[in-house]
Each structure stands twice: as structure tokens, then as C-alpha cells.
Amino acid sequence: MSSPSSSSPGRGRDDTRRRILEAARELFGTEGFDCTTVRQIASAVGITDAALYYHFKSKREILTAIWDLPLDGGVGRRRPDGAFSNEQLDGLVDASLDFTIGNDRLLRLMAREILAGDQTALALRLQSRAVMRRALRAHLLTTHEAEEAEIKTEAIIALLTGTSMKTQLSAGPSFPADVDVRVYRERTRRWVRALARLDDHEAC
Amino acid sequence: MPRALPWTSAPTGEGSTRRRILDTARVLFAEHGYPGTSVRLIARTLGMSDPAVYYHFPTKQALYRSLLIEPEYGELPLDRLPLTRQNLVEQVVHLFGWWAARPEFGRMLLREQLTGQEASMAFMETSYEPWRREVERPLGVLLGIGGVDASEMLYDMMCGIFWDGILSHGDRFTEMTLEDAFQRRLRAMVQLAIPGPLEEEA
Numbered sequence: 001m002s003s004p005s006s007s008s009p010g011r012g013r014d015d016t017r018r019r020i021l022e023a024a025r026e027l028f029g030t031e032g033f034d035c036t037t038v039r040q041i042a043s044a045v046g047i048t049d050a051a052l053y054y055h056f057k058s059k060r061e062i063l064t065a066i067w068d069l070p071l072d073g074g075v076g077r078r079r080p081d082g083a084f085s086n087e088q089l090d091g092l093v094d095a096s097l098d099f100t101i102g103n104d105r106l107l108r109l110m111a112r113e114i115l116a117g118d119q120t121a122l123a124l125r126l127q128s129r130a131v132m133r134r135a136l137r138a139h140l141l142t143t144h145e146a147e148e149a150e151i152k153t154e155a156i157i158a159l160l161t162g163t164s165m166k167t168q169l170s171a172g173p174s175f176p177a178d179v180d181v182r183v184y185r186e187r188t189r190r191w192v193r194a195l196a197r198l199d200d201h202e203a204c
Numbered sequence: 205m206p207r208a209l210p211w212t213s214a215p216t217g218e219g220s221t222r223r224r225i226l227d228t229a230r231v232l233f234a235e236h237g238y239p240g241t242s243v244r245l246i247a248r249t250l251g252m253s254d255p256a257v258y259y260h261f262p263t264k265q266a267l268y269r270s271l272l273i274e275p276e277y278g279e280l281p282l283d284r285l286p287l288t289r290q291n292l293v294e295q296v297v298h299l300f301g302w303w304a305a306r307p308e309f310g311r312m313l314l315r316e317q318l319t320g321q322e323a324s325m326a327f328m329e330t331s332y333e334p335w336r337r338e339v340e341r342p343l344g345v346l347l348g349i350g351g352v353d354a355s356e357m358l359y360d361m362m363c364g365i366f367w368d369g370i371l372s373h374g375d376r377f378t379e380m381t382l383e384d385a386f387q388r389r390l391r392a393m394v395q396l397a398i399p400g401p402l403e404e405e406a
Contacts, residue, residue, distance in 0.1 A: 112319070163360040165363065194397075
């Protein structure tokens with residue numbers, strides 16, 4: 001169960017737990033939550049079912065633990081610094097894109113679980129959107145009136161949601177391998193800049 | 205029992221059984237996903253026998269595919285109004301309204317698109333066709349060469365509003381879209397996405 005080379009039993013336990021979560025995330029993302037068995041997860045990790053049950057009482061409990069992984073792509077740590085510029089805007093877009101590109105399977109799983117009525121997954125989605133919304137609004141408020149900042153925040157979030165979901169869905173399981181990430185990134189930056197119209201705003 | 209769906213009229217005779225099967229199946233596919241919805245479950249929900257369902261649809265897949273119809277948007281603002289930026293905003297809002305009234309349809313599609321199911325993936329293309337006709341073309345007339353790019357951006361933004369709505373609010377999303385505040389914000393967002401001055405045209 002715990003690897004013999006680990007210096008303390010506690011670390012071995014944490015390591016097994018982490019490996020279970022990684023294997024489960026992979027399997028839930030490809031096979032779906034319902035179609036994945038505890039046995040499959042255990043064998044992917046190379047442990048017995050019984051050993052897995054030592055860490056998690058149920059498949060549902062594994063899923064709940066997966067949702068505890070951080071989910072905002074670091075956007076929440078970004079604070080406004082002077083007047084909002086296109087370069088700062090690109091930075092926010094990149095953080096959001098990197099996150100969706102790096103967590104495709106988890107995000108698909110989350111959306112599917114929400115559609116199947118999972119309240120934990122929904123709460124997590126709402127929370128990660130609130131972080132993104134706050135960050136964008138705070139940046140826009142450095143140069144915009146409240147109402148305009150509100151509209152632009154909503155428009156940019158909708159665009160990021162739509163364009164990343166559509167790109168991921170269209171590419172299917174081969175995302176992001178079969179997507180030209182550079183083109184995708186350039187296009188998204190350009191579109192978000194067009195929505196934010198920061199240059200327009202300075203001119204007025 | 206699934207509730208009556210607001211956008212379906214109730215035709216009489218032969219057509220109505222078919223229609224009832226489709227309406228019920230849509231709700232169940234949205235609720236349980238394609239793999240989780242059997243023809244038996246659809247039949248039982250309707251109080252029918254399995255063969256009675258099979259009489260109308262030979263397979264579950266045929267039934268699912270019958271639900272994937274190209275949206276019928278009815279009479280559109282630009283059918284009767286001149287092409288201006290403001291009227292195009294109304295056109296986009298009208299198309300969005302069709303989807304906003306059908307969260308179940310959206311959930312049914314999205315569930316299978318997330319797993320890469322072939323029929324629902326192919327429908328992504330089908331559902332872009334009316335958009336190309338009703339929004340992309342007028343945008344091209346207004347903007348010239350930038351029309352296609354603006355259309356794709358606007359489409360993605362509208363998808364984002366819809367997906368976010370059905371994920372975050374489920375079927376309550378329809379009601380929310382009818383509120384004045386939502387309608388105002390929606391128009392402001394669409395206007396923002398169509399290049400041109402932010403102020404209303406005189």
C-alpha cells in the first residue's frame with residue numbers, strides 16, 4: 001500500500017491518496033463517473049480495492065475530494081495595478097485559457113456532474129466564476145463606471161466560457177493536442193480586447 | 205411526470221403520440237443522459253408499452269436523432285425591419301430567446317457533447333446554419349470583411365451565456381431571461397460585441 005521507500009507512514013498515505021485522486025480524475029473524465037468502478041481506480045493505482053477503501057469510503061467521496069483541488073487558475077491572485085491595459089487584459093485571458101487547457105477533463109467532468117444534479121460541483125463552478133468575475137470587475141473599475149464595468153465583465157466571462165467550451169467540445173477527446181493553441185490564444189485575446197474596448201475608453 | 209413544455213403546441217391525432225414521446229424523451233435525456241435513458245423508461249413515464257414507442261421510433265438512437273431538429277426561429281426582426289446595428293441586436297436577442305426557452309434541449313445536447321457522442325456533435329454544425337443565415341450574413345453587409353470574425357465571436361459569447369445559464373441555473377434560467385434587468389444587460393452585451401459606436405443610433 002504505502003511505498004517501502006517513504007520515510008514516514010504519513011507521507012506514504014498522502015502519496016497513495018494523491019495517486020488515487022489523479023487516477024480517479026483521469027477515469028471519471030474519460031469514462032464518466034457512473035461508468036467508472038472503484039476496482040478500475042484501484043487497479044490504475046496498482047492497489048487492491050480494500051486498500052482504496054482505507055482512504056475513501058465510496059466512489060462519491062473520491063469525487064468530493066477531487067472537487068477540493070484549486071480551480072481558479074490563479075486569476076484570483078491578480079490585483080489591479082494602475083489603469084487597466086490591454087497587456088493586463090491579455091494576462092487575465094491567458095490565465096483563464098491556461099487553466100481550461102490544462103484541466104479539460106476535470107472541467108468536462110464537472111459540467112457533466114452539474115447536469116446530473118451534483119450540488120458540490122455546481123457550488124465549485126459558481127465559486128470559480130465569482131473569483132474570475134471579481135478579478136475582471138476590479139480591473140475594469142480602474143477606468144470604468146460601475147455599470148459599464150459590469151456589462152463588460154459579463155460579456156468577457158460569457159465569451160471566455162463560450163469559446164473555451166466550444167473549442168474543447170469540437171476537438172473532443174483530442175483536446176488540446178489537436179488544437180493549435182497559439183492560434184486559439186491569439187484569437188481569444190483579440191476577441192476579448194474587442195469586447196473590452198479599453199482603447200476606445202481612454203479616447204473618450 | 206414531465207411537465208408540459210411551453211414551446212410545444214398539442215397537435216391532435218396520430219401526431220400527438222409522437223409529439224408526446226419526443227417531449228418526454230427530451231426531458232428524460234436531459235435528466236439522465238443518453239446512456240441512462242432506456243426506451244422502457246420513456247414508455248413507462250408515458251404509461252405506454254415499449255412496442256408502442258417502437259411503433260413510432262425503431263431505435264433509441266432514431267428517437268434521439270428526431271429530437272435534433274434545426275431550430276425554427278419563426279419571423280425574425282430583420283424580416284420586417286431595415287438592417288441597422290440596433291435591429292441586428294434585436295435579431296440576435298430573438299435567436300437567443302429560442303434557446304433560452306429550451307433549457308432542457310440545451311442540457312440534453314450538452315450532456316452528450318461533453319462525452320463526444322456523434323449525433324450531438326454533428327448537431328453543433330447543424331445549429332450554426334441558421335445563425336450563418338440570419339446573423340453572419342447581415343453582419344457581413346454591415347461590417348464587410350470583418351463580418352465573419354465578428355459573427356464567430358458573437359456566437360461564442362451567446363453560447364457562453366446559454367451554457368452558463370443552464371449549468372448555473374438549470375431550468376430556472378428561462379424565467380431569469382424574461383426579467384427586465386437580464387434583457388437590458390443582454391442587449392448591452394450584444395451591442396458591445398458588434399463593432400461600432402456604443403451609443404444607440406439616431
